Amino acid sequence: MTILTGKINRSQSPSEPKPLILETQGLTRRFGKLTAVNNLSISVEQGEVFGLLGPNGAGKSTVLKMLTTLLPISAGKATLAGYDVTRQPNPVRRAIGYVPQALSADGSLTGYENLLIFAKLYGIPAKGRDRRIYEILEYMGLQDAAKRLVRNYSGGMIRKLEIGISVLHQPQILFLDEPTVGLDPIARTQVWQLVLQLCADYGTTIFLTTHFLEEADSLCNRVAIMQQGEVVTTGTPTDLKASLDNPNATLDDVFIHYTGDQLTSGVNYRDTARTRRTAQRLG
Numbered sequence: 001m002t003i004l005t006g007k008i009n010r011s012q013s014p015s016e017p018k019p020l021i022l023e024t025q026g027l028t029r030r031f032g033k034l035t036a037v038n039n040l041s042i043s044v045e046q047g048e049v050f051g052l053l054g055p056n057g058a059g060k061s062t063v064l065k066m067l068t069t070l071l072p073i074s075a076g077k078a079t080l081a082g083y084d085v086t087r088q089p090n091p092v093r094r095a096i097g098y099v100p101q102a103l104s105a106d107g108s109l110t111g112y113e114n115l116l117i118f119a120k121l122y123g124i125p126a127k128g129r130d131r132r133i134y135e136i137l138e139y140m141g142l143q144d145a146a147k148r149l150v151r152n153y154s155g156g157m158i159r160k161l162e163i164g165i166s167v168l169h170q171p172q173i174l175f176l177d178e179p180t181v182g183l184d185p186i187a188r189t190q191v192w193q194l195v196l197q198l199c200a201d202y203g204t205t206i207f208l209t210t211h212f213l214e215e216a217d218s219l220c221n222r223v224a225i226m227q228q229g230e231v232v233t234t235g236t237p238t239d240l241k242a243s244l245d246n247p248n249a250t251l252d253d254v255f256i257h258y259t260g261d262q263l264t265s266g267v268n269y270r271d272t273a274r275t276r277r278t279a280q281r282l283g
């Protein structure tokens with residue numbers, strides 16, 4: 001696996017328009033009287049790294065849950081890999097991988113056993129199953145830890161294993177909900193390298209949420225900023241920064257401009273508490 005180093009400004013590389021792999025029109029989710037996601041219309045090209053940013057409670061996880069068929073859509077429509085998310089959930093599920101915010105690997109099993117369970121769930125035929133599992137372990141750099149219990153893995157290793165599980169069936173699009181929250185800077189960099197590598201090696205489209213704006217700036221081709229259930233702006237990080245009246249604008253400035261909020265990890269109690277909870281589980 002090629003190791004990527006340094007800052008990668010993906011938004012600056014010229015790119016041909018590619019087919020859309022994901023499109024939403026008026027996507028809406030209500031919880032009783034609360035409209036958590038309101039009239040969301042976005043599109044994502046094949047092979048893009050797309051970042052959904054927003055303060056706590058903006059509706060990011062709810063969007064991911066609707067797109068991954070885990071939560072019914074209240075109104076509007078989403079199409080993924082050519083399939084309607086509401087009417088054709090099974091082909092949608094085959095086309096996607098999903099790593100939720102909460103820990104999803106089983107600590108009482110080895111890395112190999114975790115992969116084996118999901119390989120069976122995904123219906124990977126017994127004949128090529130072990131080969132696929134070891135391919136994944138090697139790709140994730142976890143081959144030496146294959147037979148160790150996951151509860152003894154570091155946080156970064158667990159995240160890599162979870163990503164490995166989510167790509168066992170070679171999905172076209174991978175959803176990552178806050179993939180680096182709770183990780184130390186080195187593990188965070190490793191996870192990002194892995195995500196980019198998946199994109200480069202297999203053309204996997206990445207749809208993620210993150211609180212780390214600097215990372216979103218470096219790694220995402222395009223971002224959408226959400227606030228109170230609505231998208232307030234979408235664009236490449238470069239274009240969004242250029243739209244402000246400040247030649248030195250950062251994505252943080254863009255974020256503050258559109259939301260009036262500060263989005264840095266751990267700035268408020270909820271962020272800190274969640275980061276610590278996740279870190280405890282991962283650590």
Ligand SMILES: Nc1ncnc2c1ncn2[C@@H]1O[C@H](COP(=O)(O)OP(=O)(O)OP(=O)(O)O)[C@@H](O)[C@H]1O
Nearest residue numbers: 031034035036054055056057058059060061062063
């Ligand atoms: N199952 C639920 N029932 C009721 N309200 C919910 C439910 N899930 C989410 N909400 C509410 O919907 C809103 C959006 O929540 P969501 O988790 O999507 O936000 P988020 O942007 O992902 O936040 P965070 O960054 O904290 O994860 C919040 O007000 C939340 O309390």
